[in-house]
Amino acid sequence: MDPTAPILLFDSGVGGLTVLGALRRVLPQAPVIYAADMAGLPYGDKSEAEVAARVAGLLGRMAERWHPRLICIACNTASTIALGMVRDVLETPIVGTVPAIKPAAERTRSGIIGLLGTEATMRQRYVDDLASRFAAGKRLLRHGANGLVPLAEARMRGEAITAEAVSREVAGLLSQEGAEAIDTVVLACTHFPLLADELAQALGPGVALIDGAEGIARRIAHLTHGQPFHRPSPDRAVTTGDLGEFRTLGEAFASYGITRLEKL
Numbered sequence: 001m002d003p004t005a006p007i008l009l010f011d012s013g014v015g016g017l018t019v020l021g022a023l024r025r026v027l028p029q030a031p032v033i034y035a036a037d038m039a040g041l042p043y044g045d046k047s048e049a050e051v052a053a054r055v056a057g058l059l060g061r062m063a064e065r066w067h068p069r070l071i072c073i074a075c076n077t078a079s080t081i082a083l084g085m086v087r088d089v090l091e092t093p094i095v096g097t098v099p100a101i102k103p104a105a106e107r108t109r110s111g112i113i114g115l116l117g118t119e120a121t122m123r124q125r126y127v128d129d130l131a132s133r134f135a136a137g138k139r140l141l142r143h144g145a146n147g148l149v150p151l152a153e154a155r156m157r158g159e160a161i162t163a164e165a166v167s168r169e170v171a172g173l174l175s176q177e178g179a180e181a182i183d184t185v186v187l188a189c190t191h192f193p194l195l196a197d198e199l200a201q202a203l204g205p206g207v208a209l210i211d212g213a214e215g216i217a218r219r220i221a222h223l224t225h226g227q228p229f230h231r232p233s234p235d236r237a238v239t240t241g242d243l244g245e246f247r248t249l250g251e252a253f254a255s256y257g258i259t260r261l262e263k264l
């Protein structure tokens with residue numbers, strides 16, 4: 001194993017930074033390339049075919065270019081739609097990000113769990129399967145909250161966002177029948193933990209927020225256990241979109257140890 005081979009983290013935008021944060025805690029020495037498909041953001045209102053084509057095409061291109069030791073699809077929408085397909089065509093080990101329904105089902109006392117993700121994620125068979133495998137006997141109230149994605153992106157550009165704007169995006173969850181008994185909410189989009197404080201406030205006291213970042217980081221550490229790591233140059237982030245716009249995220253990336261921003 002080449003010690004400089006990177007771990008490639010992929011998302012439509014900055015959501016994957018929540019996974020990178022957890023990864024840095026368990027594998028601080030691992031060289032990382034963060035890839036954001038900003039030209040395709042947001043995925044949450046795209047069709048399955050469109051998301052699958054983008055994800056498979058981009059990951060194929062990047063795997064060939066950088067020979068990553070592992071790819072993490074740090075995006076629930078991309079993972080629930082395209083994980084199986086990209087695993088079939090790429091030889092690189094791939095870790096996906098799927099809604100943390102299992103830990104939420106283990107934690108809930110009321111048996112009523114909220115599930116917040118993008119609209120595309122909410123309608124996936126993958127989510128139905130997780131619910132029937134791990135949350136049988138519980139009630140899962142789903143809500144597609146696409147509007148949280150631009151709010152999280154804005155926050156990472158240093159823009160002010162209001163608690164009211166976040167509240168509005170979760171109103172459709174809280175108005176569902178039985179929602180007053182929700183005690184656990186799964187943040188099934190990697191962007192959403194970036195708004196954890198506002199979400200906690202909007203959902204009310206006593207509601208636990210669960211996301212998959214720590215579990216994914218542990219899985220990556222397990223799969224790369226024993227491998228040598230060497231970071232020959234600072235980690236970089238690449239975008240499929242406009243580099244000037246991407247640079248407005250410079251401070252956010254720097255706070256996760258990424259100081260080089262480039263165009264893919």
Ligand code: DGL
Pocket residue numbers: 011012013015016041042043044045074075076077078118121149188189190191
């Ligand atoms: N971060 C992505 C996810 O985890 C979604 C953002 C988007 O809509 O592109 O689902």
